Amino acid sequence: AQSVAQPEDQVKVAEGNPLTVKCTYSVSGNPYLFWYVQYPNRGLQFLLKYITGDNLVKGSYGFEAEFNKSQTSFHLKKPSALVSDSALYFCAVRDDSGAGSYQLTFGKGTKLSVIP
Amino acid sequence: DVKVTQSSRYLVKRTGEKVFLECVQDMDHENMFWYRQDPGLGLRLIYFSYDVKMKEKGDIPEGYSVSREKKERFSLILESASTNQTSMYLCASRRGEQYFGPGTRLTVT
Numbered sequence: 771a772q773s774v775a776q777p778e779d780q781v782k783v784a785e786g787n788p789l790t791v792k793c794t795y796s797v798s799g800n801p802y803l804f805w806y807v808q809y810p811n812r813g814l815q816f817l818l819k820y821i822t823g824d825n826l827v828k829g830s831y832g833f834e835a836e837f838n839k840s841q842t843s844f845h846l847k848k849p850s851a852l853v854s855d856s857a858l859y860f861c862a863v864r865d866d867s868g869a870g871s872y873q874l875t876f877g878k879g880t881k882l883s884v885i886p
Numbered sequence: 887d888v889k890v891t892q893s894s895r896y897l898v899k900r901t902g903e904k905v906f907l908e909c910v911q912d913m914d915h916e917n918m919f920w921y922r923q924d925p926g927l928g929l930r931l932i933y934f935s936y937d938v939k940m941k942e943k944g945d946i947p948e949g950y951s952v953s954r955e956k957k958e959r960f961s962l963i964l965e966s967a968s969t970n971q972t973s974m975y976l977c978a979s980r981r982g983e984q985y986f987g988p989g990t991r992l993t994v995t
Contacts, residue, residue: 779926804983813890813976813986814929860928872917872936873944874984878928 772797772865776877783851784885791846791859791880799867803844804874805835808858817859820844831855851884858882889913890987892977898993905964907990909977917980918960920944920952922973923989929976935960967994 773796783789795801802821806814818829825837835846844861861877893908911918919934921944931944933952941952949971953961960979964971972994978984 806986811989811991813988814978814984816983816985819983872934872942872980873931874919876921876929878926 772801772863772873772875774861774863774875774877776859776861776880778880779878780881780883782883782885785853786850789848789851789855789882789884791861791882793844793846793861793877794842795844795861795863796842797863797865797867799865801844802864802866803835803837804862804864805829805833805844805846806860806862806876807831808860808879810857814860817846853884853886856882856884890977890979890985892975892987892990894990895988896991896993898995899964899967900995901968903964903967903994905967905992905994907962907964907975907977907992909960909962909979909987910958911960911979911985912958913979913981913985914957915979915981915985916957918954919978919980919984920950920960920962921976921978922946923976924973932962967992969994 775794804819805817808814820827820837828834858879862874890911920932921929930946935941935954951963975990977987
């Protein structure tokens with residue numbers, strides 16, 4: 771079974787400060803990891819993914835995420851937050867082991883608020 | 887750009903009605919998915935389809951069925967809507983990462 775935990779329901783950060791949204795995962799095989807963002811009354815938009823290779827992944831809108839296998843984490847980061855980054859962020863995992871490999875398991879989401 | 891469209895943004899139905907939610911993608915993706923999103927619960931997979939006429943149950947299939955007669959279209963059916971099916975419904979299609987539609991906010995009264 772695969773699972774994702776986003777330990778913070780809400781994160782608040784001042785504009786211009788660095789931000790981190792945390793994610794930990796559990797899979798039986800190797801993980802494929804994803805971050806999505808959802809703006810109010812919208813669907814989810816893909817931000818970035820980790821499949822293999824470099825542990826630091828760069829994505830859309832200046833976001834990046836660091837894969838840490840020993841800590842089973844995939845935290846989302848941005849060096850300087852913008853008010854427009856305020857949204858709901860979802861981490862997701864897929865197991866590459868084959869069985870059920872089409873399915874993504876999502877975390878419960880973290881609401882990011884960037885304060886002007 | 888990948889485009890996933892859903893037939894309605896907002897829908898209000900009465901308890902016991904049969905409800906159809908339609909999803910269309912224009913990128914020839916084989917895999918399509920239906921999720922529901924509820925506050926504090928994140929996204930939960932209802933059903934997915936990995937090819938035409940193929941379907942698999944997700945984590946919460948009870949009370950729902952699906953239809954995939956053509957590759958580009960994946961329909962979610964609520965046979966007899968109930969108030970606990972009031973939710974945001976999201977469709978996605980996949981090659982690599984999943985691409986999501988804008989969502990349908992369904993209210994069952």
